[in-house]
Amino acid sequence: MQKIAENRCFGGRQLRYSHSSSALGCDMNFSIYLPPQAERGRVPVLYWLSGLTCTDENFVTKAGAQRYAAEHGLAIVAPDTSPRGEGVPDDPEGAWDFGLGAGFYVNATQEPWAAHYNMRDYVVSELFTLVGANFPVDSARAAISGHSMGGHGAITIALTASGRFRSVSAFAPISSPMRCPWGRKALAAYLGDEIREWENYDSSVLLGRDTEQLPLLVDQGDADDFLDEQLKPHLLQQAADSSGYPLQLRMQTGYDHSYFFIASFIGEHIAFHAANL
Template identity: 50%
Template sequence: MTDNPFTLIERHACCGGEIHFLSHQSQELGLPTRVNLFLPPQALAGARVPVVHVLAGLTCTQDTFLIKSNAVRYAAEYGLALVAPDTSPRGADVAGEDEAYDLGTGAGYYVDATSDPWAAHYRMGSYVRNELPTLIEEHFPIQVGHRGVMGHSMGGMGALSIALGDAEAWRTVSAFAPISSPSQVDWGRKVTASYFGGYEAEWTQYDPCLLLDSGRIHPGTLLVDQGSDDEFLDRLRPDLLEQAAKAAGQSLKLRRHEGYDHSYWFVQSFIQDHLKHHAEGLL
């Protein structure tokens, strides 16, 4: 085992386990970055535990999901570690990265930018798919290979694309109100123009619907929850995900909830179901 690259910033007892606020120098991002880790009571007692990576949405940070979703309580109950990365590089000093909520800081989309000036640091795709999980499993009491991913909104898109893109590495997946087909909506078109230099084909490995269309199937069930009163419904397009899954033969459990919006109040309402879904597939 190599020297631990993580610096512990804070540690807090929570639900019988511990929350670790960490930082490290990312090779993929070329910058220092922050990540939060929850270790359940079982890990503190010496056991190696499964892990679920949780991806937040636009404007969020590594703090958002663990603080707002109420996931920690159920992760402790089921014996799951949680890993929460940031949503973009910080301090990349790209001109204009702080001008809009849906591009740049807080809006990495879990993709690797291919166009300058973004390409040097905006590599959240490789960071969350490869670098971070490898480091976490090497330096903390995690069962190697017992890995799931979940997310909200932009993070839901990331979770689906990560699991569909490498089903062997990610045993379980779920999402709240994901951007189901970013290449076909305004948020994604903004990414195409900036991060991908206008090349729409770059979405092939990140768009859940395009992945399904290309035959990338996950052996498990995709658990997706969507609120009917979501103010971003026209940009999330769960109908496209449903159509793509049906055409591809992908098992999808898409649950629509009357009266629920896009907020973390919605996420809190159904988070236990998601953690149970992951526990059943990972334990």
């Protein structure tokens, strides 16, 4: 790893690193906040997955999460949202909702994406192992959260990476990629036309399959421009109701899809995870 940034923040350290990823076949950046408690021993860790067009820096600079992480003694790891660099394919039309910045946290099986777009393996295996081996975090006490595309990633990863995480939360997640334009475009390109493969990355489908029933908190703004066409939280609620999953879905009046929304409730999400870790 190569350290590329360090800033003192609420008594802890906000760090940024670059490393060579074997899962993605390119160099990747990630950010990690270490609270002041990490100077005395290992601390629990929250993985944050960002949304479309984001990098590892959006959450770090906009959410204001470090204050709450310092209060609860929680480290936060924020990876990039997709592979990047020379030779990594992008949307041929340059669209913002696919390709670079839109890895969708899947393991691609189709060309030309399969060689690089393996974000699920990167988060669950490579980055998780790298962080646990190089920083004072207790990987046995890990949680995961995210926003929009990253909310989809957080829920699907938590429900399929058995034993890896103790709790999961999301802000405005894409609740059913199979049933929205963003998701159908990405899943078809990355995974092909076999619908059964898509189901492995659909939160509303997986919620009915899961047996571990991790604590799950979801916040959704009712003034979100993407609410009805892309996010569809009612499908997540329906799946939870049908399966008896203990989902806590909170509709927040007047909030949109922005980081102003995330900053307003990130303290409650960090407290939620700290209580479960």
